[in-house]
Amino acid sequence: MEKKTFLFEVCANSVESCLAAQEGDADRVELCAGIPEGGTTPSYGEIRQARKLLSSTLLHVIIRPRGGDFLYSPLELERMETDIEMCRQMGVDGVVLGCLTADGEIDMEKNARLLASAKGMGVTFHRAFDHCQHPERALEQLIELGFDRVLTSGQQPNALAGVSLLRDLERQADGRIAIMAGCGVNENNILDIYRATGIHEYHFSARIPIKSEMRNTNHHVYMGKQGADEDTILRTSARRVKDTINTLLDSLNQ
16 A cells, blocks of 8 residues: 555654654654643744755644643634744644634634634644544534544544544545544554554654753752653654554555
């Protein structure tokens, strides 16, 4: 089975991770900051440099002003529109976003407003979908709004655990919107997820830990959560990207 039959997206936490994803032959990256919060909008400098250096891999950027829930205030919505416009001006290929109501439903009005701002760009509805009260109804609403795809773990902690709903969503979508399986996808389970769901788009990080090169540091002081490992950087590995892609393709071609 040829690679073009599938689409592989890497969740990239830096320009360096974007370049590793490209080296590993990923089709697209989703550039995020704030990974411990589930991903937030990266800085202007990060986006601009990624756009400058990515040549064969598409660049999508998450539009999420903060961690936490997906119930956004009018001020937050304005910031999201501004970030989308910034991405457009820099030539970003697509954006990743999602707004919910307080009852866990798709916020039709707010999502429509952001989609209007992103007209002409690719648009993914992110894992806010996994907090929706009625996933089948939510999927129909995303189709009605005009999203290109939805990123989901099947409303479970990871995509492997969510294969039952992922399979149902893939059947329900029936080509009207792409279902992209994400969260915990790796070289050890991507084939199992495909066999259980038939999904052709996958989202994964393929990160490895890299030890800090600092020779002196104060282990009594934390910049974030106390007890966190602040001497290790997590970065996408080109080798792991290749391994994840090839694990699926090679198995299907045997």
